[in-house]
Amino acid sequence: MRQSEKNLRAAIEAIPFGFVLFDADERFVFCSDTYRAINRKVADFLVPGVTFEDFIRALVDSRANRISDDVEGWIRERLERFRNPGEPWEIVTDSGAVHLVQDIKTKDNEHIVLRTDITALKENEKTIADLSGRLRDAIESVTDGVILFDKDERIVAFNENYRRTLL
Numbered sequence: 001m002r003q004s005e006k007n008l009r010a011a012i013e014a015i016p017f018g019f020v021l022f023d024a025d026e027r028f029v030f031c032s033d034t035y036r037a038i039n040r041k042v043a044d045f046l047v048p049g050v051t052f053e054d055f056i057r058a059l060v061d062s063r064a065n066r067i068s069d070d071v072e073g074w075i076r077e078r079l080e081r082f083r084n085p086g087e088p089w090e091i092v093t094d095s096g097a098v099h100l101v102q103d104i105k106t107k108d109n110e111h112i113v114l115r116t117d118i119t120a121l122k123e124n125e126k127t128i129a130d131l132s133g134r135l136r137d138a139i140e141s142v143t144d145g146v147i148l149f150d151k152d153e154r155i156v157a158f159n160e161n162y163r164r165t166l167l
Contacts, residue, residue, distance in 0.1 A: 018115035024108060026052040026082075038099070038115055039064065052082055052111065066092045082111060090118070098122045 009030075012019050018035030022028055028050045036043050041062040045055045056078050060071055067074045081089065085103035092098055097119045104112040136157065139146050145162030149155060 017117075018113075020046070020113045020115075022052050022111040022113075024110055026111065028052070028055065029110075035113075035115060038093075038117075053079060064094055066094065082113070 012032050013034075015032070016034070018032055018038045020028070020031040020035045028046060028048055031046050036046055039046065039059065041064045042055065042058040045058045053075070056075055059065065060067065060075060081101075082103050083105075085105050088100050088102040090098055091101055097117055098121075100116045100118045102114040102116075104114070106112065139148065139157055139159045142159060143161065145165045146159045147155060147162050148157040
């Protein structure tokens, strides 16, 4: 292996998300150890020459991810995203982890898939939403009019009793 290839592989291994490369014929070329770990149930399919579709079908058969009941429809949609990349999208694993998936097509029509665990971020979003709901409930429970400002003195919330004072 040439030094430049070693350097590239080392760089890919250093990034904190899963990386996989498929060639222009949609055949597996290389993946990071992180990607292999994420897909440990189907690691046997991460070998040079395996098609992306065969890999995805093995992934579906392994039940490694929570997908719709329409398996063939999900596979068609996944192939479409792979072939015509767009916005990143989320998938939930069988363990409940949430991953952000980004499909990328290179100028040579090779395919890269990046997969990042965003479970902690999603949990934080849920916590913030729960706390926001509690704050709204607390503000509404006050019998006086309440108005809440942000640090720039913009109104961010008020209760129904405050609204009534404006009428």
